[in-house]
Amino acid sequence: MKTDAYNARLLLVEIALIVLALLFLAPFYFVLANSVKNFAEILINAASLPKVLRWDNYVHAWKVLQFATTLKNSLLITVFSNIGLVIISSMAAYRLARRPSRFNRMLLAVFVAAMVIPFQAIMIPLVKVASWFHLINSIPGIVVCYFGLCVSFTIFLYQGFVRSIPFEIEESAKVDGCSPYGVFWKIIFPLLKPMTVTVVLLNSLWMWNDFLLPSIILQQKDLRTIQVAINSLFGEYTNQWDLALAALVMSVVPILIFFLALQKHIIEGITSGAIKG
Template identity: 55%
Template sequence: MSTAQPLPTADEQTPKHKPKKKSRYSLRLGIVEIAALIMGLLYMIPFYYVLSNSFKSRGDIFTNTSGLPKEWMASNYVDAWEAMNFGRVFLNSVIITVGANAIIVIFCSMAAWKLVRTKTRLSTIIFFLFVAAMIIPFQSIMIPLSKLSGQLGLQNSYWGLILMYLGFGSGLSIFLYHGFMKSIPEEIEEAAIIDGCSQWGVFWRIVFPLLKPITVTIIILNTLWIWNDFLLPSLMLRDIDLRTIPLATFYFFGQYTKQWDLALAGLVLGIIPLLLFFFAMQKQIIQGITSGSIK
């Protein structure tokens, strides 16, 4: 009669020599990380110069450009705020940037949707005309644009400048919307039409919510462009009460004097709202990327 063999213990079940896991970290990866770190530090050098010199006196900027301030002049920001009338110019920049973004998103999304869904030769030609407009240099149309805007009464007004941004921003925005719109199945829109939805309802209730990833991208690109733009506002806005932040910063540089201490402090004040915008939009950016990847 055979006797039952005892069960092996936990120590006997585990192998004496565990296979070592292969390390995923390699020399090549380490070199890439070091190169990326060096590249990031190089890109941060201009920000260091702007930030450190914004706390220096005018004489200290010229004698000690690369070093830290000998005396931290926080009063530069107070003087720059008052000289720029920063509260007013900040409000002007916000109104123009938000208004231009809103009108670009509304009109360009609808235009791209119509161009994609209308499969004719005319719609293809119109799309390529929008794309071709992106390669026209702004400097080549500055004088005719200034003359025409004066004749139409568009100068010295928010809406005149916003209308100009719609014209110059339509090419890239329609191009991006057009490419993204092709990934949206037409069957969704056809089902909505069968259920009794109008063309207006199909776009705003069905199509436009699906455009959230590319809409966030377009808003970010246009915000960077419009907020930092100097040339177009300098042509359109002559009134001192309508100046944007770049225009107000420019007036620290006169014909005979250059107030670098106040100008650099003004630059930092203009950068801070953009940083806050990116921190506030960070969640939306991540959601846009993830929703676009699983759509």
């Protein structure tokens, strides 16, 4: 009786989870199915399967949005922002974790507090400061902006992970004559690999899909990112859903491959930084 009740309960849970999974997958179905329909067919019934697969939507979207250029812009922003954030944040977190002075503890508290400030609250001051330093309409300029916006979260994750590394490892390296920079780059930084993969993945997901910051910093057409370019297909009188959905699928593919390749490191990095620290 207990076995039968347990199996019945487990079956109900599995059915509920399957239904929940289908609900989460429904948006992906709508995007994929409608990306190969013409505009009229989307308006008639967006939930139906396509009668004819119109792959020319992808070709047309590639040409209209100058997708090669927008893809290059998104890649440059994401790659260089992550490189800078990893270097700056890992070194800063190492210093904050290994030198717990009153000033460093206060500085860490400031970084943590900055994480709860919404971007909309600092959007106008950020644009003014970016204009003063000539960062508007510049790929390096938006990379610097991402440094400022992402550094708090990245330092928070790194410093928790650094605290989990035994201090005796550094002492042994110093006894062998290793310099402070040598200790960090040769001993500590390689041990930060799980957290480095985690912060790169999380920051990449945000930067790649970000619309608001690129739309206010990169105003020239040849500097648009993928999300800003897709938004140009929607206007006051026309909404080109067929091209927009095809472009959306193309924009998801690179970051999806990147995510699937590195997803196993997410839980490892976060749990190591949060629990051990």
